[in-house]
Amino acid sequence: MALINAWAAHTAGAKFEPFKYEPTPLGPEEVDIQVEHCGICHSDLSMLNNEWGITSYPFVPGHEAIGRVVAMGEIAKTKGLKIGQRVGVGWCNSACLHCDNCLRGEYAMCTNAGKATIVGNHGAFAQQVRSHWVWAVPIPEGLDAAAAGPLLCGGITVFAPLLDGNILPTHKVGVFGIGGLGHMALKFLKAWGCEVTAFTSTSDKFEEARSFGATHTALSTDSAELKKLAGSLDFIVVTANVKLDWDSIISLLKHGGRLHVVGAVLEPIPVHAMALIMGKKSVSGSPAGNRTQTDQMLRFAAQHKIAPQVEYFPMSKVNEAMEHLKSGKARYRIVLNADFA
Structure with missing residues (x-):
């Protein structure tokens, strides 16, 4: 069996080096891409540094992959995929299809x-990546394949809450953090028809935030400005x-409003019960969405010509690309183009 060329880090925080590995036999429900x-994704950096305590080394990151199907297991062959078809793979790459969560279609929550894709597996900073057929998601016509990868993690992470939260075009929505996730949230919400306020720690991003779809902009660090906006938002x-200043953020919500967290905040979020009780407010969070939501998101992006703002690096420059991300210079997502010989 041919060896797979990849880029791997051998210890926490180490530089990536060329790495070869022998793939295991292809399972009946698996697809090679x-x-x-x-x-x-910033999660690749967090995993590289083992911030969550779940990284195994040598570590091959990459969970926003776009590529062509090159092999399928016997069961996967019956699921509508074709050799040569362009598909994408995000954070999730496996599901049992028979636990309670899978039977509800919540494959991402499979127990x-x-x-x-990158926990206990080799990811897509490589020639090939392997996935369960459920998570080999066909890429619709009309999407720029080179820019579509970030939609499969960051994009679905901010899109799924709009479906789960029953967000309407009449809702007023706030987005805190205008970076890799936040700028895509603004683009989706603009196409959704919402009035959107972008909250960022620097006014330097105001103009770009408006170009992404923000109706209003505000400084997330200005307590006086936040106080003026109290009670104005249906969803954050x-x-x-x-x-962040969580008390001030919760005060921005209208009666019945919801604060939803998708950023991996490592510190506990303090919440005063009475602020929730008296305002009938709620706090929630979610990971990447399910497969149905991912398909909906990709169709929505294709219909409304939504794509992340991307900077490109050849995969052979992966260390430069990771340093660009680490230094906070990415505007706003980074994509590696495979350049293996």
């Missing part, structure tokens, strides 16, 4: 065989992974 493009999505 020749990688064309792969986005870099048996659910796996993340927090994409940042840093400590």
